[in-house]
Amino acid sequence: MRISISHTISYAYAEPARHITQILRLTPRDHDGQHVMAWRIEPTIDGRLQAGQDAYGNIIHRFSADGPITEMAIQVNGLIETVDLAGVVRGAVERVPPDVFRRDTMMTMPGSELRSFVGAATSGADTPLGKMHALMEALHETMTCVPADQRTGIGAAAAFEARAGIAQDLAHVFMAGARHLGLPARYVSGYVAHAAALPQAAGAHAWAEIYLENYGWIGFDCANGLCPIDTHVRVAIGLDYGDAAPVRGARKGGQGENLAVRVTATEAGARASNQ
Amino acid sequence: MAAFDEMTGSGAELRPAYEALDRWLKDAPPDMLALRRSQAELFFRRIGITFAVYGDEESTERLIPFDIIPRVLTKPEWTRLEQGLRQRVTALNMFLADVYGPKECLKAGIIPPDLVYRNACYQLEMVDFQVPHGIYCHIAGIDIVRVDADTFYVLEDNARTPSGVSYMMENREVMLRLFPELFAMHRVAPVDNYPDQLLATLRSVAPRTSAADPTICLLTPGQYNSAFYEHSFLADKLGVELVEGSDLLVRDDVVYMRTTQGPKRVDVIYRRIDDDFIDPLVFRSDSVLGVPGLIGAYKAGNVTLANAVGTGVADDKAVYSYMPEIVRFFTGEEPILKNVPTFRCREPEANAYVLDNLDKLVVKEVNGSGGYGMLVGPHANKAQIEAFRRKLIAHPDGFIAQPTLALSTCPTFVASGVAPRHVDLRPYVLSGANGISCVPGGLTRVALQEGSLVVNSSQGGGTKDTWILDA
């Protein structure tokens, strides 16, 4: 599928910011499942934009600008060609050994309730792959994927307790379960294009990847209840959201920040629509 | 189990290093020790009060008790210790360079890779990054305990931001003021050149791009940190600015201090902030103590952080148990300083032994295993032991176990008079491009409660001056 992506992150400040520094993880890399045809990152104000890579091999841009800044935006536009590999990640840049992804982080600490849920949900399966599919299906059934304004708590334990969360939370819950079973699990931030097969709306998205002996990394998307297909665009990975976040920033001054995000991810050629 | 006493050995003899001190203690008028102790306390209270530890609603800090009877080691004892410390710190630095670089020790099977990779202190940002001058752990504090006349064990390596060196220096200062006559009777190796050595170490590791006279600063979490007194003490003695995160800014991968004359470039940062808080763009995003962009500047080679980021992987308790192998692998030598015998519970056979002997062992959690705490078998009740047994069975990877040690004792002035109390020793080892240095002695910590083995200041431990006799 050829997917056209447009992502705008806008900031407005009640009091002008004197300086802004950001690390952007907004650029996908090629692997067997996707090929980047065109990609541009453009801040709307003057500043210094430097490309690089982080510890995971994600492409990062470091952006810094001096104020006074009352409003600014980062605009991303790109075109990418994807193929359906049933979630298997091949040919990607791998910098970090799988064992690293067995670490628990604050976001992926399971509570006792989640631990017993994982045990029950996966007891019927006898292979790790089977257990992961069983866990994905059980979580997809049990948890509701909600819009950001209905989010109740951050972190796997809190989201599971609420049986609801945004896609990020569902990914963390799934990762917490996989790590609890001793499997390496990592966070993926990316985009998903609209398709009839997907219950979730198109736009920015997040899911998990699990490392399985003999298979390598395989994606699991609890929010949609399936392994990523050609609708999914992988952008950045990490131990949890914090490592893969599209934007991490700091500023001097700039009290009263107002953030607005607008994303479209549509099949190229189709008419763009605002979800 | 009778502990080795540093003054009287097994109890009957008088060890030579303590002869003069013993005579002096016997001649001292009974109320003199008490008087001097109260003077020492006044001195500490004053410098403590100077730093507003006292009378502060928001601070729970107290004075750390100081014992006026020094702990004495002979030159040969120290020489041997120092050799062992140099060897150990050399190995720690080589280990760090290896796990963040070629990973030979993992390939050779010296240490299980997952102990490194799963460790939260193993900082991925540091992988394949060449730290300035190849040194990671510029300042190490190695905790040493003694069990008999010849045997010293390393109890713990502190490779992140070891504290306490200001007490080593202030203890000597107050002893010199209060007991000039004792110093006349002994030739004690000085410790007051520590700041000079630290400064030389920090200067030696400045980035190669920096000016001939590099600018150094000490980065503190701020005045509410429990070690703030030490931070300001060291900055003052080093003659460098004491900065907080908000005093630094990064532009185009260069770090600057905000000064009254505008931004001034910084080359070396002696940082007393943990990795997690040092740069909110890379580590904890909720940190207000750090400097956004600092890691970018570090990785661009424009600033040196001392200690380097990610040294915590070397002082993890699980890695500790492999230190003898690590020393052998990297230095090709037999370790001079022994490890406390350690059971790695991740090894089934060891764990089986530990489970059978929980009432005799000390069980400690390793890093990153999430707040399960510590079990001191001989002092624990049945329920505590059973609770730990369940944890050990569920998460054997998360623990190590050690026998309870008979730490050596030293004469200490307590309420009942002069009596033996258990001690340890933390020497400070500096590693720079100019080599390794180690001020003779270190900080002796003493468990003031009779029979107690806990020397931590947070649990009623005190400190002593540590004398290395220079003849």
Place this chain on the structure above:
Amino acid sequence: MPDFSYGGTQDLAAGAQRLVSKRPDLTMLSRTADSLYWVSRYVERAEYLARILDATTRLTNLPSAYGGAGTEWHSAVLTAGCEEAFAKAYGEANERNVCDFLSFSPDNPSSIRNCLALARSNARAVRTALTSEMWDALNGAWLELQRFEKKRMDREEFARFLDWVKNVSLVFDGSAYRTMLRDDGYWFSRLGVYIERADNTARILDVKYHVLLPDTEQVGGSLDYFQWTTVLREVSALTAYHWVYREAVKPLLIADLLILNRRMPRSLAACYENISRFLDLLGDAYGRQGPAQRQARKTLASLSNTQIETIFEGGLHEFISDFITENNRLGGTIIDQYLQ
């Protein structure tokens, strides 16, 4: 402690040595300069509050025939510049409320208590930039203050408290004067003193300007006399007045003394003479002049080139309001230029 010395002189020597090794090019952290500046401002403000309370107490102690309209306590709140916070916390301006609010109230960001607390916490953050004498003065004051806070005070005890506050300021100021190295750290601390002092003097004049206007009804009456002397007492200038003018107390001369007379250490002119001097020292040492220097010189020049009669003609109130605005603006400029 018979044979034990604290070695205060050693501390000084250590400080001097530090300067040589640490700052050959005379640079200091903006945060350090900022804290030094605010330590001085807060100590100065605490003293000023004590003076207002002291003078107001005297005025209200007079038999009512000599006294005013009973608005003295309200006037004290206005002079302290915190009427809004006061109205929120208390409402009625009587002796007890005002004394409590200006002295100990945690709800008043500028109470004496909070000024001393802020001075101390600023000092603590830059402990090594102060001399031990300055630190001891502030820290001792903070510990002592807690003893005062716990007491129930009668008027006599409260008067002792106010004297004590003035004394803290004297000791701190004297310690700074006698022990600080004469470099940028000292200059920033002095700037804090004089910007605050100019603000305080101007505030007194702003609240009392109507008292000083020549055309009020019972000119020369006992009421006016006590109001005027209260103004002078608030700035510790009653004796100075007689020495300078050798005349009965007159409003015009009071204004002259407090605004234009450079011999009077709290006058606006004297404050700006100092502000300009210390800014020039900074500019010379750093090799760069900036907007703060220019602004201070301009204000000093206008204070030098005017007569008190001219000020009255143009409106005392307008003059003072403008001055307060300009003085605040200079404070902001100093912060922008050096302290952040």
